[in-house]
Amino acid sequence: MSKKPLSRRDLRSKSRRRQDERRARARAERERREAERQAAARSTGPMGPPPGRARKETPPRVRRRRLLFWLSLVPAIFVLSYGIHFARLNATFARAEAHYAAGEYWDAYETFSEMQSPNIAEPWKAHFNTGTAAYREDLLFLAEVNLDKSLRLVPEEHRCDVQTNRSLVLEAQGDALVASAEAEYEWAVAQREAEIARLLGEPYDATLFELDYLDVEISSYDRFDRAARDQYLAAEYFAYAAEAINDPACQTPPPPEASQSEQEQAEQEQQQREQEQERLEEQAQEANEDRQEIEKEAASDPFEPEPEPGEQPEPGETEEERAAREEAERQEQLEQRNEDAEEQAEGDGDGEGEGDGEDGDGDGGGGPPVSNW
Numbered sequence: 001m002s003k004k005p006l007s008r009r010d011l012r013s014k015s016r017r018r019q020d021e022r023r024a025r026a027r028a029e030r031e032r033r034e035a036e037r038q039a040a041a042r043s044t045g046p047m048g049p050p051p052g053r054a055r056k057e058t059p060p061r062v063r064r065r066r067l068l069f070w071l072s073l074v075p076a077i078f079v080l081s082y083g084i085h086f087a088r089l090n091a092t093f094a095r096a097e098a099h100y101a102a103g104e105y106w107d108a109y110e111t112f113s114e115m116q117s118p119n120i121a122e123p124w125k126a127h128f129n130t131g132t133a134a135y136r137e138d139l140l141f142l143a144e145v146n147l148d149k150s151l152r153l154v155p156e157e158h159r160c161d162v163q164t165n166r167s168l169v170l171e172a173q174g175d176a177l178v179a180s181a182e183a184e185y186e187w188a189v190a191q192r193e194a195e196i197a198r199l200l201g202e203p204y205d206a207t208l209f210e211l212d213y214l215d216v217e218i219s220s221y222d223r224f225d226r227a228a229r230d231q232y233l234a235a236e237y238f239a240y241a242a243e244a245i246n247d248p249a250c251q252t253p254p255p256p257e258a259s260q261s262e263q264e265q266a267e268q269e270q271q272q273r274e275q276e277q278e279r280l281e282e283q284a285q286e287a288n289e290d291r292q293e294i295e296k297e298a299a300s301d302p303f304e305p306e307p308e309p310g311e312q313p314e315p316g317e318t319e320e321e322r323a324a325r326e327e328a329e330r331q332e333q334l335e336q337r338n339e340d341a342e343e344q345a346e347g348d349g350d351g352e353g354e355g356d357g358e359d360g361d362g363d364g365g366g367g368p369p370v371s372n373w
Contacts, residue, residue, distance in 0.1 A: 089115055100133060109133040109142075124153035128162055135169050140176065143169045159249035167244040171280060174237035178287060181230035185294055188223035192302055195220055224298030231291035235284045242280035246273045 096111035112133055115126040131146030147166040154162050190208055197204035210218050250273060254266040 089121075096129065096133075100129075100136075105133050105137040109137055109139070124150045124155075124158070124162070127153065128165070131169070132165055135165065135172070140169060140173050144173065156249060160247060160252075163244045163247040163250065167241045167276075167280075170237045170241035170244060174234040174241065174283065174287070177230045177234035177237065178290075181227045181234065181290070181294070184223050184227035184230065188220045188227060188298075191223060192220040196302060221298055224294055228291045228294040228298070231287045231294060235287035235291065238280050238284035238287060242277045242284065245280065246277040 092111060092115050096108050096115070099105075099108035099111055109130060112126060112130040116123070116130065127146045127150035131143045131150060134140075134143035134146060144166075147162060147169060151159070151162050151166065187208065190205070194204040194206075194208045212218055251270065254263050258266075
């Protein structure tokens with residue numbers, strides 16, 4: 001049995017029923033969500049507003065109070081953290097001071113170094129104590145670096161204390177360089193003699209010859225150069241030490257209300273500083289003179305004979321003229337020796353010479369080769 005086709009009115013009514021069903025389902029979904037929202041609002045307790053009641057707006061005065069409360073926490077937290085850090089610094093300083101008093105300078109150096117990083121109050125003291133402990137441990141470079149940092153941070157009233165210790169470190173640096181220069185110079189002199197012996201085929205001390213990091217032999221001239229450079233640096237360090245020991249910050253006169261004994265003590269300290277400055281300046285001058293002697297020794301010809309004690313340069317003759325005259329005399333003596341050797345060779349070897357010597361027959365009786373040095 002075939003279905004009867006729907007009329008236009010039936011189709012329109014069917015479409016309206018479908019639309020009504022969709023609207024009903026959407027309305028039911030909205031009601032369900034609203035019921036869930038209200039149930040969630042009721043479950044929050046007294047903090048949430050009651051269902052169906054709007055949230056009250058917070059008064060401006062309350063908002064300002066809340067803002068001030070949270071802002072006041074920032075400096076409070078900062079002060080609290082700084083107090084904890086300051087207490088930790090005091091404990092660290094006590095441990096470092098105990099190590100220093102016990103002669104444990106390496107432990108004191110490490111402990112004082114821990115106080116450098118976030119130290120806000122008097123940061124120069126951490127570098128000063130670290131440099132002093134490094135100096136007592138013979139860590140001269142680290143002592144110099146830390147005392148230089150302390151000098152840049154120290155206030156004027158404590159500058160003299162830093163400069164006094166810094167002068168001791170700089171002087172120790174100069175003494176170490178002088179000792180190194182003397183050792184290099186002695187090695188260079190011995191190695192030069194060994195180089196001459198090796199060149200002449202004579203026995204020599206092979207332990208005097210060393211290689212650098214490029215596997216190149218270190219010559220005696222290189223060692224002379226090292227010795228001269230060390231003396232130059234030593235002179236610089238002595239000059240810096242002389243400048244530091246009598247810094248203008250250390251020349252402050254005593255106050256007028258000081259007692260007689262205090263004034264005399266200040267004068268004695270100033271005299272002592274001036275004497276130390278003169279001594280260090282003399283050491284710098286000696287180091288410069290030693291450097292010049294080393295450079296002169298390095299530039300000299302090891303095969304040139306030393307001048308006789310009575311030989312003196314002609315009056316009015318400069319160094320260049322004297323050197324040129326000595327070179328001409330040396331060349332003249334060399335030519336004379338060569339001529340004598342040639343005449344001796346011609347007189348001894350004119351014929352074919354059937355000699356009865358131990359070496360058998362020879363064409364001529366030439367002597368040993370003549371050395372040009």
